[in-house]
Structure formats: C-alpha cells, structure tokens
Amino acid sequence: MDSVKDAIIIGAGIAGLTASYLLSKKGKDIVTLDKSDHPGGPISSYREEGYLVERGPNSLLLPDPWVETLIADLGLTEELLETSEFAKKRFIIRNGKPIPVPGSPLQAIFSPLFSFKAKIGFLGEPFRRRLPDTEAASESVADFVTRRMGQEFLDYAINPFVSGVYAGDPEELVLRHAFPLMYGFERDGGSIIRGAMRYKKRKRQTGSEYKKRSISFKNGLGTLPIRLAERLGKRLSLNTHVKEIEYEEKRWTIRAEINGEQISFHSRTLIVCIPSHAIKLLPWPRSISERIEKSPDLPYPAVHSLALGFKREQIQHPLDGFGALAPTKERLNILGALFSSSLYPDRAPKGNVLLTVMMGGRQRPGLAQTSRESLESMAIEDLRTLLGLEGKPTFSRLVTWPKAIPQYIRNFGPWKEIINSIEEEYEGLECGGSAIDGIAMGASIMSGRRIAESLENF
Ligand SMILES: Cc1cc2nc3c(=O)[nH]c(=O)nc-3n(C[C@H](O)[C@H](O)[C@H](O)COP(=O)(O)OP(=O)(O)OC[C@H]3O[C@@H](n4cnc5c(N)ncnc54)[C@H](O)[C@@H]3O)c2cc1C
Numbered sequence: 001m002d003s004v005k006d007a008i009i010i011g012a013g014i015a016g017l018t019a020s021y022l023l024s025k026k027g028k029d030i031v032t033l034d035k036s037d038h039p040g041g042p043i044s045s046y047r048e049e050g051y052l053v054e055r056g057p058n059s060l061l062l063p064d065p066w067v068e069t070l071i072a073d074l075g076l077t078e079e080l081l082e083t084s085e086f087a088k089k090r091f092i093i094r095n096g097k098p099i100p101v102p103g104s105p106l107q108a109i110f111s112p113l114f115s116f117k118a119k120i121g122f123l124g125e126p127f128r129r130r131l132p133d134t135e136a137a138s139e140s141v142a143d144f145v146t147r148r149m150g151q152e153f154l155d156y157a158i159n160p161f162v163s164g165v166y167a168g169d170p171e172e173l174v175l176r177h178a179f180p181l182m183y184g185f186e187r188d189g190g191s192i193i194r195g196a197m198r199y200k201k202r203k204r205q206t207g208s209e210y211k212k213r214s215i216s217f218k219n220g221l222g223t224l225p226i227r228l229a230e231r232l233g234k235r236l237s238l239n240t241h242v243k244e245i246e247y248e249e250k251r252w253t254i255r256a257e258i259n260g261e262q263i264s265f266h267s268r269t270l271i272v273c274i275p276s277h278a279i280k281l282l283p284w285p286r287s288i289s290e291r292i293e294k295s296p297d298l299p300y301p302a303v304h305s306l307a308l309g310f311k312r313e314q315i316q317h318p319l320d321g322f323g324a325l326a327p328t329k330e331r332l333n334i335l336g337a338l339f340s341s342s343l344y345p346d347r348a349p350k351g352n353v354l355l356t357v358m359m360g361g362r363q364r365p366g367l368a369q370t371s372r373e374s375l376e377s378m379a380i381e382d383l384r385t386l387l388g389l390e391g392k393p394t395f396s397r398l399v400t401w402p403k404a405i406p407q408y409i410r411n412f413g414p415w416k417e418i419i420n421s422i423e424e425e426y427e428g429l430e431c432g433g434s435a436i437d438g439i440a441m442g443a444s445i446m447s448g449r450r451i452a453e454s455l456e457n458f
Contacts, residue, residue, distance in 0.1 A: 001261070001262070001263045001264070002263075002264045002265075002266065003031070003263065003264070003265050003266070004265075004266045004267065005029050005030055005031050005265055005266070005267040006023070006028040006029045006030055006267065006268075006269065006458070007023055007028055007030045007031075007267055007269035007270070007271055007455070007458075008030070008031055008033065008252060008254050008265045008267045008269070008270050008271070009030060009031070009032040009033065009271040009272075009273065010032075010033050010034075010242060010254075010270070010271070010272045010273070010274060010282070011032075011033075011034060011041075011272060011273035011274035011278075011433060012032050012033075012034035012036075012039045012040070012041075012225075012229070012236055012238070013034075013039075013040060013041035013042075013043075013225075013273055013274070013433055013434075013444065014040060014041065014043055014224065014225055014228075014441055014444045014445055014448070015273040015432050015433035015434070015437070015444035015445070015447045015448040015451075016032055016034070016271065016273035016274075016432075016433065016448065017032070017039055017040065017225055017228040017229065017232070017236075017448065018070070018228065018444075018445050018447075018448025018449060018452070019271055019273065019432065019447075019448035019449075019451045019452045020032040020228075020232055020235065020236070020448075021228050021231055021232060021448075022448065022449060022452035022453075023452050023455065024231075024232065024235055026452075030235055031235055031236075031237060031265055032232060032235060032236045032237065033237050033240040033242060033254070033256055033265075034236070034237070034238050034240060035239070035240060035241055035242075036238065036239070037238055037239055038238065039225045039226065039228065039229035039236060039238070040222060040224070040225025040226070040229075041056070041225075042055060042056025042057065042401055042404070043056055043057055043221050043222055043224065043225050043441065044056060044222045044225075045219060045220025045221055045222035045223070046220075046222070047219070048395075048397070049309075049349070049395055050348065050349030050352070051307065051309050051347065051348050051349070051352075051354050051395055051397075052219070052220050052340075052344075052346065052347045052348075052354070053220075053307045053397050054220055054221060054222075054305070054307075054340070054356065055222075055305065055399045056221075056305065056399070056401065057221050057441050058216070058221070058338050058340065058343075058356055059083070059214040059215065059216055059221075059343070060214065060215050060216065060221060060224075060441050060442055061212055061213070061214050061440060061441075061442050062212055062213055062214075062215060062442060063212060063440070063442035063443065063445075063446055064210065064442075064446060065210055066446075066449065067442060067445055067446070070445070070449075071224070074224075074227045074228065074231065075227070076217065076223060076224065076227055079217045079218050079219070079223055080215055080216075080217060081215060081216045081217055081218055081344050081345070082213065082215060083213070083214050083215070083216075083322070083343050083344065084342060084343055084344065084345075086319075086320050086321050086322065086339070086342045086343065087214060087321075087322045087343055088103065088322075089101075089103075089320060089321035089322065090321055090322045090323065090324075090325070091321050091322075091323065091324035091325070092113060092156055092157070092160050092324065092325050092327065093160075093324055093325070093326045093327060093330050093332065093386060094112070094113055094156055094327070094330070095330075096330070096385050096386065097386070098317065098321075098324040098386055098387070099111070099112055099113045100113075100321070101113065101157075108122075113156055113157075114152055114153070114156065114157075115152060117152075118150055118152035118153065121149070121150040121152075121153075122149060122150070122153065125148050125149055125191055125192060125193055126190075126191040126193045126194055127191075128147065128148055128191065130186055130187075130190045130191070131147070131186070133187070136175075136176070136183070136186065136187065137176055138174060138176070138410060138413075139174070139175050139176070140170065140171055140172060140173060140174060140175065141158060141162060141170040141171075141173045141174070141175050141178055141179065142154055142158075142159075142170040142171045144175045144182075144183075144186075145158045145170065148186070148191070148192055149192075154170065155327055155328075155329050156327050156329075158170055159327045159328055159329070160325035160326060160327045160336065161325065162178075163325060163326065163327075163328070163335045163336060163358075163361060163363070164325045164335065164336050164358075165439070165440070166178065166361075166362070166405055166407060166408075166439060167301055167303045167335060167358065167360065167361030167362060167404060167405055168301070168361065168362045168363075168405070168407050169362045169363050169407075172362070172407065172409045172410075173407060173408055173409060174408060174409060174410055174412065174413070176413075177408035177409075177412040177413065178408040181199075184199070185199065216343075216344050218346065221441070237256075237258055239258065239259060240256050240257070240258045241256060241257045241258075242254055242255075242256050242282060242283065243255045243256060243257055243262075243283060244283050245270075245282060245283055245284050245285060245288075246285055247285050247288070247426055250268060250427050250428065251266060251267070251268055252266070252267050252268070252269070252270040252428060252429075253265070253266050254267075254270070267428070268427070268428045268458065269428045269430070269455060269458055270428055270429050270430070271430045271431075271432070271451055272429070272430070272431045272432075273431070273432045273433035273444075273447070273448065273451075274433065274435070275300060275403065275406065275433075275434070275435050276297070276298045276300075276406060276415060276435040277297070277298075277300060277403060279292065279419075279431065279435060280292050280293065280295070280297075288422055288426065291418060291421075291422060292418065292422070294418070295414065295415050295418040295419070296411035296414050296415055297411060298406045298407055298408070298409070298411055298412060298415060298435065299362065299406075299407045299409065300403035300404060300405060300406055300407070301360060301361050301362040301365065301368075301403075301404060301405070301407070302360045302361075302365075302367070302368035302400060302401060302402045302403070302404060303335075303358060303359070303360045303361055303400075303401045303404035303405065304358070304359040304360050304367065304370075304375055304398060304399070304400050304401075305356060305357075305358060305398070305399045305400075305401070306356070306357040306358075306359060306375060306376065306379055306396070306397070306398050307340075307354060307355075307356050307357075307395070307396070307397045307398075308354070308355045308356075308357060308376075308379065308380075308383075308393040308395065308396055309348055309349075309352050309353070309354050309355075309393055309394050309395030309396070310352065310353055310355070310389065310391075310393055310394060311351060311352055311353075311391075311394060312351055312352060312353050314389060314390050314391050315353060315383075315387050315388060315389050315390075316387065316388025316389075316390075317386075317387040317388055319339040319341075319342045319353060319355075319387070320339075320342065321339055321342065322338065322339065322342075322343060323336055323337050323338035323339050323343075323356075324336055324337055324339075324386060324387075326382075328363055332382045332386075333359060333364075333367075333378035333379060333381065333382050334357050334358065334359050334378070334379055334382045334383075335358040335359060335360070335361050335364075336357075336358055337355045337356065337357045337358075337379075337383065337386075337387075338355065338356040338357075338358075339353075339355060340354040340355060340356045341353045341354040341355075352394065352395075354395075355383070357379045357383075359375055359378070359379065360400075360404075361404075362407060368402070372398050375398060376393070376396055376398070380392070380393070405434070405439055406434055406435055406439055408439070415435075416436060419431050419436065428458075430451045430454065430455070432444075432447035432448060432450065432451045433447055433448075434447075437450065
C-alpha cells in the first residue's frame with residue numbers, strides 16, 4: 001500500500017505528538033509512526049490498589065505560557081493539578097539528614113546545608129573572573145560551579161540537582177549544553193548573580209515574565225500524550241517499524257511494517273523525534289547513514305523508578321516537601337525520593353503515602369543490572385535512616401528505563417552540528433525532541449512546537 005502525506009513523523013513521544021497535533025490542526029495530512037505499543041515514550045501513568053504510579057516523569061515544569069494554551073486547547077484544564085504548598089520546600093541530604101534548601105538569602109545565612117566558610121565564599125561570586133568565551137564553551141558543570149561558587153556548592157546543591165534532572169554527572173555535563181540559561185548568565189552579566197538579575201529585568205521590561213511552575217493531571221502526566229493521541233486518531237500508527245528510508249528528488253519515502261503489513265509513505269517532509277541512539281539506527285539512505293555513523297554517541301544511563309507505598313504511621317518524617325535529593329558524597333543507594341502523595345492529591349489510598357524513588361543514573365552504572373528485590377531493599381535501607389521509615393512497603397512497583405535520559409556532554413555539540421548539517425542538505429528533514437532540544441518534558445513539547453512552526457509554509 002502507498003500513501004502520500006504532507007508530513008511523516010517518526011516518534012510519538014511528547015515532541016512528535018505535539019508536532020503532529022499542531023500540523024494536523026493546520027489541516028495537514030500527516031502520519032506519526034512509533035515502534036512501541038503506546039504513545040508518549042516514558043510519560044505514562046496508571047492506577048493500582050488506590051495508588052497513582054508514574055512510570056517516568058512525575059512533574060511537568062511549564063516552560064512557557066504556550067504550554068498552558070495547548071493544555072486548554074486539548075480540553076485538559078479541568079484535569080490539571082497544581083502542586084500543593086509543600087512543593088516549595090525541597091530537601092537535600094547532608095550527613096544522612098534531609099535539610100530544606102534555603103528559599104531566600106536570609107534562610108541561606110542560617111541554613112545548616114552549607115558551612116560558614118562556604119557561605120562567605122558565595123558572597124564573592126559576583127567578583128570572580130569571567131572565563132573567556134573559548135574556554136567557557138566546553139567547560140563542565142562541575143568546573144563552572146567550583147570556579148564561581150566553590151566545591152561545597154557543587155557537592156550539596158548542584159550535584160544532587162543534576163542527579164534529579166539528568167540522573168547525570170556534573171563532571172561530564174557541559175554547562176553550555178546542559179544549563180544554557182546559567183551559561184548565559186555568566187556570559188551576559190560576568191557573574192551568575194548579575195546575569196540572573198539582568199535576565200529578570202529584561203523579562204520584566206519586555207513583559208515576557210512567566211513564573212514557571214510544576215504541574216500534573218488528576219490521572220497523572222500520561223493524560224497529556226493519551227489526549228494528544230486521541231486527537232490524532234488514525235493519524236497515529238503504533239507498533240510500526242521503519243524498514244527503509246529513501247530520499248529522491250526532494251521526496252522522502254518511508255517503508256514501514258505495521259502488524260505484518262508493508263506500507264510506503266511518501267512526503268516532502270520528514271520529522272524525526274526519537275533518541276539519538278535510535279536516530280543512528282534508522283535505515284537511512286547510505287549518504288546519510290555514513291555521516292550519522294561518524295557522529296559521537298550521547299550516553300543514556302539506566303534509571304529505575306520505584307513507587308513505594310506505606311502506611312502513614314510507618315514514616316516519621318512529615319513529608320512536607322517536593323522530595324529529597326541525595327548528593328553523591330552521601331554515598332546512598334538512591335538518587336532521591338519524591339514525596340508523590342504530598343505533592344498531588346489522590347496519589348495514595350487514605351491513611352497511606354506514596355514515595356517515588358529514583359535509582360541508577362550516570363554515577364551509579366552498576367545498578368543498571370540489579371534485581372528488583374535488591375533495588376527495593378537498598379531503597380528501604382536508605383529511607384530508614386533518611387525518613388525514619390519502619391517496616392516494609394505495602395505497595396511496590398518498579399519500572400526500569402535502560403536508556404533513560406540523554407547526557408549533554410562534550411559530544412553533544414558535534415552531534416548537533418552533524419544533525420544540523422544533514423537537515424540543511426536534505427530538504428524537508430527536521431529533527432527534534434530530547435536528543436536535540438533539551439531533556440525535560442517541557443523542552444520536548446516546545447521542540448514539537450518549534451518544528452511545527454518552522455514548517456509554517458510547507
Ligand atoms: C525515569 C524518567 C523520569 C523523568 N522525569 C521527568 C520529570 O519529572 N520531568 C520532566 O520534565 N522530564 C522528565 N523526564 C524526561 C522526559 O520524560 C523526556 O524529556 C520526554 O519524555 C522526551 O520526549 P521526546 O518526545 O523528546 O522523546 P521520547 O519520549 O524518548 O519519545 C521517543 C519516541 O520514539 C519512539 N521510537 C524510538 N525509536 C523509534 C524508531 N526507530 N521508530 C519509531 N519510533 C521510535 C519511542 O517509542 C518513543 O515513543 C524523565 C524521563 C525518565 C526516563
């Protein structure tokens with residue numbers, strides 16, 4: 001069977017779904033192909049025994065007011081959940097105890113999270129030397145932070161933050177790629193503090209100030225890809241395997257297998273929103289595959305997400321926060337624990353609590369192959385000392401993501417350059433999603449929008 005389309009999209013994660021939805025709203029005839037049996041990649045939620053389990057992401061940090069418009073357009077405003085008041089309080093583990101992250105300069109002065117010496121050191125940040133552009137372009141997150149804020153700030157603020165966001169290692173993530181805003185602060189203002197102030201001022205002056213906040217939905221984040229998929233209907237093709245990609249006379253042909261049936265799609269536009277390792281494995285025409293093969297790899301460490309339910313009285317800690325992150329220095333088994341049932345209502349049966357524990361990541365590669373039982377007992381061992389947990393969980397579900405989150409290390413620059421040069425040469429090709437445009441769910445939504453809008457007049 002042959003089918004001619006305005007655009008073919010490979011990958012029905014949140015980036016591909018967003019691009020597909022926006023293009024079909026413009027009246028374009030599109031098809032979205034995904035090899036898996038569900039839309040949304042890791043964004044998937046389910047209810048069991050009164051708990052709401054998130055398989056992957058737990059919160060969407062709204063990056064831009066446009067995402068709220070999208071949610072409203074999809075009829076999901078009523079489903080949207082704001083985080084509870086506890087979300088403002090985040091804990092970092094120091095000396096085996098969860099310490100609240102200071103929320104203001106005054107709190108920082110009295111916080112036990114940092115030593116007196118470290119606090120004095122922070123005051124010098126605005127006066128430290130700005131690195132020349134050539135050196136700064138490839139500086140690691142760890143080098144940047146120690147240079148500007150000191151070792152303790154790296155160990156007890158940035159290291160756990162990087163674990164929470166990237167499941168990554170600040171020694172290898174490149175600041176310019178991993179945290180471009182922070183990189184821009186030093187470039188623009190000569191210091192993080194001055195740069196951040198200028199940035200805020202500019203936003204105020206241009207009226208583009210937007211207070212980013214975390215949200216979810218009554219039935220979890222999976223609500224969003226499911227609704228997008230519903231809107232796409234037959235334009236979304238799951239369990240679909242791309243067997244061959246041809247490019248001839250500015251026209252793409254994708255031969256795919258869907259439930260044993262062979263279908264060829266033809267289009268002038270091909271959108272690819274899949275992980276970098278999957279991009280490398282696509283059956284590209286030889287001229288493209290030769291170039292992609294030479295591109296450097298981005299590591300995707302394994303991450304385990306362990307949902308644990310307990311009777312409220314089993315935990316001494318008030319769980320009055322977003323969650324607790326574990327710095328590598330603390331030598332714990334877990335990357336951190338989200339206090340899921342404190343953040344959003346209806347996540348655990350009455351009288352019970354739900355914690356979502358993240359394990360593995362780039363700094364603990366040894367945990368990738370660890371058994372379910374061992375992971376659970378390691379997590380419980382940590383939670384006993386950190387939160388005063390007693391007894392065993394009454395509910396436990398584990399999801400392992402063998403290739404969870406791309407790491408924006410030095411390879412990221414050359415990888416993106418190769419992709420950009422192929423896009424320039426092969427008309428109608430657009431790549432996006434977390435392998436290109438940022439690793440958070442919000443960044444992938446914005447990536448889908450970027451692509452759909454860049455194709456305004458096709
Ligand atoms: C455990 C975990 C926790 C996370 N927590 C958060 C969080 O709390 N907040 C947050 O903002 N972000 C979080 N993230 C990141 C967030 O999930 C991603 O940023 C987002 O899902 C990326 O979307 P995407 O569309 O770019 O790519 P993906 O979600 O990776 O989608 C890619 C799609 O392509 C498909 N595919 C792959 N190869 C092929 C192929 N050859 N042919 C066809 N289809 C293919 C896949 O099946 C998938 O559906 C988390 C991620 C993980 C794994």
